Amino acid sequence: MNIVVFIKQVPDVPNIRIDEQRMTIIREGVESIINPLDCVALQAALELREREGGRITVLSMGPPQSEEALREALAAGADKAILLTDSAFAGADTLATSHVLARAVSKLRPFPDLLLCGMQTIDSDTGHVGPQIAEELDLPQVCGVNEIHVDGDLLVLKRLSEGFLDTIRAPLPALLTVSKELCPVSDLSLGAVEAAFTQKDIIRWAAHDLGLHPDEVGLAGSATHVRKLRQPAARTGGRIVTGSPQSIVDALIRKLESMSILDEED
Amino acid sequence: MHLEPSMKQAVIRRTVRKFAEKRLAPAAIEMDRTGRFPWDIAKEMAGLQYFGLEIPAQYGGAGLDTISYAIVIEEISRVNAAMGLCVAVHNGVSASPVYVFGTEKQRELFLVPMAAGKKIGTFCLTEPNAGSDASSLETNAIREGNEYILNGNKVFVTNGGISGINLIFAGIQTGEKGKKFSVCIVESEREGLEKGPTEELMGMRGNPVCPIALHDCRIPLENLLGGEGEGLKIALTTLNGGRIGIAAQALGIAQGSFDVSIKYAKERNQFGRSISEFGAIKDFLADIATRIEAARLLIYRASDMKDKGLNHVRESAMAKVYASEVAVAAARMGVQIHGGYGYTKAYPIERFYRDAKVCEIYEGTSEVQRMVIAKSLLNE
Ligand SMILES: Cc1cc2nc3c(=O)[nH]c(=O)nc-3n(C[C@H](O)[C@H](O)[C@H](O)COP(=O)(O)OP(=O)(O)OC[C@H]3O[C@@H](n4cnc5c(N)ncnc54)[C@H](O)[C@@H]3O)c2cc1C
Ligand SMILES: Cc1cc2nc3c(=O)[nH]c(=O)nc-3n(C[C@H](O)[C@H](O)[C@H](O)COP(=O)(O)OP(=O)(O)OC[C@H]3O[C@@H](n4cnc5c(N)ncnc54)[C@H](O)[C@@H]3O)c2cc1C
Numbered sequence: 001m002n003i004v005v006f007i008k009q010v011p012d013v014p015n016i017r018i019d020e021q022r023m024t025i026i027r028e029g030v031e032s033i034i035n036p037l038d039c040v041a042l043q044a045a046l047e048l049r050e051r052e053g054g055r056i057t058v059l060s061m062g063p064p065q066s067e068e069a070l071r072e073a074l075a076a077g078a079d080k081a082i083l084l085t086d087s088a089f090a091g092a093d094t095l096a097t098s099h100v101l102a103r104a105v106s107k108l109r110p111f112p113d114l115l116l117c118g119m120q121t122i123d124s125d126t127g128h129v130g131p132q133i134a135e136e137l138d139l140p141q142v143c144g145v146n147e148i149h150v151d152g153d154l155l156v157l158k159r160l161s162e163g164f165l166d167t168i169r170a171p172l173p174a175l176l177t178v179s180k181e182l183c184p185v186s187d188l189s190l191g192a193v194e195a196a197f198t199q200k201d202i203i204r205w206a207a208h209d210l211g212l213h214p215d216e217v218g219l220a221g222s223a224t225h226v227r228k229l230r231q232p233a234a235r236t237g238g239r240i241v242t243g244s245p246q247s248i249v250d251a252l253i254r255k256l257e258s259m260s261i262l263d264e265e266d
Numbered sequence: 267m268h269l270e271p272s273m274k275q276a277v278i279r280r281t282v283r284k285f286a287e288k289r290l291a292p293a294a295i296e297m298d299r300t301g302r303f304p305w306d307i308a309k310e311m312a313g314l315q316y317f318g319l320e321i322p323a324q325y326g327g328a329g330l331d332t333i334s335y336a337i338v339i340e341e342i343s344r345v346n347a348a349m350g351l352c353v354a355v356h357n358g359v360s361a362s363p364v365y366v367f368g369t370e371k372q373r374e375l376f377l378v379p380m381a382a383g384k385k386i387g388t389f390c391l392t393e394p395n396a397g398s399d400a401s402s403l404e405t406n407a408i409r410e411g412n413e414y415i416l417n418g419n420k421v422f423v424t425n426g427g428i429s430g431i432n433l434i435f436a437g438i439q440t441g442e443k444g445k446k447f448s449v450c451i452v453e454s455e456r457e458g459l460e461k462g463p464t465e466e467l468m469g470m471r472g473n474p475v476c477p478i479a480l481h482d483c484r485i486p487l488e489n490l491l492g493g494e495g496e497g498l499k500i501a502l503t504t505l506n507g508g509r510i511g512i513a514a515q516a517l518g519i520a521q522g523s524f525d526v527s528i529k530y531a532k533e534r535n536q537f538g539r540s541i542s543e544f545g546a547i548k549d550f551l552a553d554i555a556t557r558i559e560a561a562r563l564l565i566y567r568a569s570d571m572k573d574k575g576l577n578h579v580r581e582s583a584m585a586k587v588y589a590s591e592v593a594v595a596a597a598r599m600g601v602q603i604h605g606g607y608g609y610t611k612a613y614p615i616e617r618f619y620r621d622a623k624v625c626e627i628y629e630g631t632s633e634v635q636r637m638v639i640a641k642s643l644l645n646e
Binding site for chain 1: 272273274276277278280281282284285310313314315316318319323327328329330334338
């Protein structure tokens with residue numbers, strides 16, 4: 001089973017900070033990591049390869065320094081890494097990102113059996129990219145899976161949705177996005193990290209390698225445009241009201257009235 | 267001049283930090299309290315090649331460069347100095363000389379299980395009457411047929427309680443008075459090798475440091491590392507590299523002390539404000555951070571010189587003496603920032619303080635390092 005895992009490099013911060021003037025994420029002084037759910041997807045791929053055989057290709061679209069994320073994926077055990085990098089890709093929205101990723105997949109020979117994405121990223125968090133790749137490649141998609149079984153040419157998948165546990169059968173090839181419950185991620189061995197940097201290669205594809213016109217990619221190929229960006233106001237801790245139930249209710253009602261949320265007549 | 271870590275070194279640091287915070291940080295308190303070595307965690311580390319850091323892949327090691335090696339030791343020591351000590355001594359002064367000075371057969375026999383973490387290594391130089399002055403070593407070896415017979419007492423053996431392979435520095439008797447200072451590889455199960463009780467240490471309590479006695483302990487001639495009389499060369503070469511490991515360990519303790527202290531400073535309020543707003547606390551933080559950065563650069567420079575095959579005696583000694591004094595200072599200021607709570611076991615800073623001190627003592631005291639540095643300056 002040949003598997004593609006999509007890897008996005010993201011800033012490693014609990015709260016990203018943004019440059020409101022330039023409308024971008026501030027990356028200076030912030031370490032970059034593989035989007036955590038993409039590590040889960042890669043781990044799942046490693047386990048499937050163990051059982052089913054085949055090869056794992058990791059794909060990432062990003063600036064040249066995304067090489068680090070791909071090398072880490074090679075250290076974890078991926079067979080092949082492709083970096084989609086071109087200054088024309090800059091400023092891509094989720095649609096333009098998916099377009100480039102889908103095109104790269106369609107160049108792979110043989111065409112992969114399974115495509116795995118994280119369910120969402122920790123920086124932009126849209127969850128669009130996986131489904132959009134599937135749409136563009138006209139593949140079945142299942143999002144947020146937390147169990148994967150292969151049964152002949154069928155996938156048997158589980159996912160949690162709104163309190164239900166869905167069991168879904170899907171044909172191959174298919175695209176799945178994974179949730180963190182799928183599997184725990186193994187630690188990297190230090191020798192594997194060393195080898196990933198000294199003995200492995202990264203394949204680089206630019207727009208022209210993918211037969212993409214500059215108008216279809218990056219900012220130019222984006223359907224959405226950022227008009228304005230601002231940091232949400234920091235949450236100030238709430239006030240804790242204490243006392244007897246009656247006095248608490250009274251205090252809350254007075255507060256709501258003072259904020260004109262409740263009418264005094266009511 | 268590159269003063270930034272490479273992409274690989276950044277990934278190494280992140281990889282180790284993640285593992286250390288998940289597995290080693292929670293174990294540190296228990297190790298300190300009970301003195302018990304966590305074999306389960308060590309086995310996991312063995313699988314991730316922490317016991318063959320600089321050993322080439324053909325012997326099962328990770329094949330890291332020295333800066334990466336220093337980063338690994340720093341990150342482990344940042345949360346668990348006793349485990350940092352175990353890894354630094356095993357790799358830096360035990361597996362490394364077996365690789366550098368060992369024959370192909372010795373590498374197969376001893377290095378492969380060491381790199382796999384199946385046998386933990388020691389470096390046994392110190393004796394009751396030979397500390398800073400290693401030349402007054404009393405352990406001796408007499409050749410008899412195909413064997414050496416060893417007698418003597420080694421003390422303060424780091425990893426002693428858990429070791430499988432021990433490098434014993436001994437004088438091989440030649441004629442009436444002559445002695446050839448040499449290194450013998452002695453497996454722990456050899457008859458005549460006896461481990462004493464674990465020392466009750468002030469810090470580094472998770473590492474079973476103990477004496478090792480040798481009574482008519484017989485080893486085959488093939489267990490001699492390097493030639494007869496090569497002990498001094500092996501000791502000096504090994505300690506030059508080893509000091510980088512101890513310096514990195516000290517750096518980790520300093521960084522760990524700093525990290526918990528700045529966090530505490532931000533959280534603790536007095537006089538209606540965070541104590542981090544007081545000038546005195548800011549001075550502590552600025553001072554520690556500056557010294558940590560200086561120590562780190564000294565260590566990377568010594569490491570880089572080692573990798574380039576340059577003489578790094580002075581640079582290793584500078585890194586070791588400076589980093590260990592920074593560790594002690596950082597832990598001391600850290601306790602001060604924590605106030606009374608810093609003097610309790612409720613916070614890890616008191617352990618850092620106890621752990622830090624020995625960095626100024628082992629693998630050559632600070633006084634000895636200064637002698638080494640001064641000698642290299644004056645001889646130029
Ligand atoms: C400041 C700012 C403003 C933005 N404004 C917009 C906007 O207006 N409209 C808009 O559509 N997007 C916007 N984006 C999102 C941006 O385009 C995304 O970074 C990118 O397109 C991926 O989307 P995501 O991170 O939400 O991925 P998700 O869809 O959440 O990612 C899911 C999975 O897809 C895969 N994946 C995602 N990106 C990549 C990649 N580059 N390479 C390989 N695999 C990948 C990974 O497996 C990932 O786990 C903005 C981003 C920033 C930083
Ligand atoms: C926890 C721990 C682990 C250890 N692990 C190991 C190990 O794995 N292997 C090993 O071989 N050893 C080990 N040691 C021993 C350590 O290396 C020695 O303790 C150290 O070298 C100092 O020797 P000493 O204790 O005999 O002190 P001494 O040499 O007696 O020194 C006492 C004091 O005199 C000073 N001094 C000595 N000579 C001079 C001089 N010429 N000029 C100025 N001052 C001088 C010293 O700096 C020190 O302050 C360990 C020690 C400890 C505490």
